[in-house]
Amino acid sequence: xxxxxxxxxxxxxxxxxxxxxxxxxxxxFEAGDTGAQAAALKAHTATVLRYxxxxxxxxxxxxxxxxxxVGDPTIGEREGVPYATLVLDWTCTGxxxxxxxxxxxxxxxxxxxKGTKTVxxxxxxxxxxxxxxxxDHPSFSTAQAWYERFGEFFLLGAxxxxxxxxxxxxxxxxxxxxxxxxxxxxxxTSFTVAHSVTFMLAALGLVEVPGxxxxxxxxxxxxxxxxxxxxxxxxxxxHAGDLETPGHGHFSLxxxxxxxxxxxxxxxxxxxxxxxxxxxxxxxWSWTLLWSLLVFNIGIEVVQLGIIAVVFPLLLVLRRRTxxxxxxxxxxxxxxxxIMGLVWFVQRVSGS
Numbered sequence: 256x257x258x259x260x261x262x263x264x265x266x267x268x269x270x271x272x273x274x275x276x277x278x279x280x281x282x283x284f285e286a287g288d289t290g291a292q293a294a295a296l297k298a299h300t301a302t303v304l305r306y307x308x309x310x311x312x313x314x315x316x317x318x319x320x321x322x323x324x325v326g327d328p329t330i331g332e333r334e335g336v337p338y339a340t341l342v343l344d345w346t347c348t349g350x351x352x353x354x355x356x357x358x359x360x361x362x363x364x365x366x367x368x369k370g371t372k373t374v375x376x377x378x379x380x381x382x383x384x385x386x387x388x389x390x391d392h393p394s395f396s397t398a399q400a401w402y403e404r405f406g407e408f409f410l411l412g413a414x415x416x417x418x419x420x421x422x423x424x425x426x427x428x429x430x431x432x433x434x435x436x437x438x439x440x441x442x443x444t445s446f447t448v449a450h451s452v453t454f455m456l457a458a459l460g461l462v463e464v465p466g467x468x469x470x471x472x473x474x475x476x477x478x479x480x481x482x483x484x485x486x487x488x489x490x491x492x493x494h495a496g497d498l499e500t501p502g503h504g505h506f507s508l509x510x511x512x513x514x515x516x517x518x519x520x521x522x523x524x525x526x527x528x529x530x531x532x533x534x535x536x537x538x539x540w541s542w543t544l545l546w547s548l549l550v551f552n553i554g555i556e557v558v559q560l561g562i563i564a565v566v567f568p569l570l571l572v573l574r575r576r577t578x579x580x581x582x583x584x585x586x587x588x589x590x591x592x593x594i595m596g597l598v599w600f601v602q603r604v605s606g607s
Contacts, residue, residue, distance in 0.1 A: 256307065256340070261281070264277065264284065268299075268302065269365070270306050280295040292330045297328060303341070304322070307360070315347035315354050320354075321347075322345050354380070356377070356394060387407045412552060412555040413557060413558045421529075426443075429442045429480060432481070436567070447559070484586070485586060488582060
């Protein structure tokens with residue numbers, strides 16, 4: 256089990272009324288001393304194990320399995336944040352071929368975090384798969400159908416995009432700056448291909464880029480894409496939506512359109528790393544995990560296409576009926592998105 260270190264220390268110390276664990280663990284966290292962090296957990300093994308075992312359980316045929324810790328806790332890092340790795344061995348009685356896994360780790364009621372999701376990848380008695388557990392869906396059975404498992408990851412992907420305001424603003428900036436249907440389709444496709452590639456590579460542990468780099472670049476990408484449209488309005492006014500030189504070929508893009516497409520693709524690569532970091536998966540290659548990640552990605556794409564299908568036609572109608580109003584609306588949207596992106600960029604670079 257990989258659990259965020261400072262959250263584990265605070266939650267376990269609070270639940271077990273173990274103030275020495277809180278003091279030692281917090282001091283080690285603030286000092287950035289991984290050796291001291293591991294030592295704090297080792298010295299308070301009983302408190303930590305009790306907290307985890309009470310909130311993460313495995314049943315076999317309706318009978319609870321008994322967890323035991325294997326070895327000492329170790330400390331790793333994800334996105335610049337220390338994580339504690341605990342190896343637990345559940346002993347199950349009987350010969351049940353169906354297991355139920357339940358997680359109530361870091362619930363909302365503790366008041367430290369909200370909306371915790373626990374991603375489980377399992378291989379038990381010849382059955383393998385992945386599941387995403389949260390307060391609404393706290394458990395799964397290894398006997399559940401494949402479409403039930405994938406349905407959970409589809410919803411997880413959809414929820415992630417809807418709750419990720421930075422990605423939604425990036426999408427709005429793409430929509431506002433697209434001059435015709437083919438441009439938003441190509442931009443969305445370019446973004447999808449790019450972020451799908453890096454999302455898969457990062458989640459499968461094949462690419463690793465620190466969050467201290469990824470998150471500021473995502474914020475900057477929002478500002479740049481929105482600012483691009485503002486620059487076009489400043490330079491060409493009401494004609495910002497016109498093609499500068501009619502393009503040739505199937506896509507019929509002008510030079511500005513092709514450059515914008517390339518920029519969107521490059522930023523899409525960075526957004527994919529952000530999706531993987533938010534999901535919190537960094538595992539070795541496996542087909543089981545790959546299919547779950549693909550379904551998660553499909554959930555993202557369905558919501559993305561839904562937003563485009565609703566917003567872009569309305570914008571297109573406005574531009575055709577009242578071109579001047581269309582310029583003002585897209586300019587106002589782009590200005591707001593650009594400002595927000597710059598604010599986030601400064602915050603993320605400064606660490607505030």
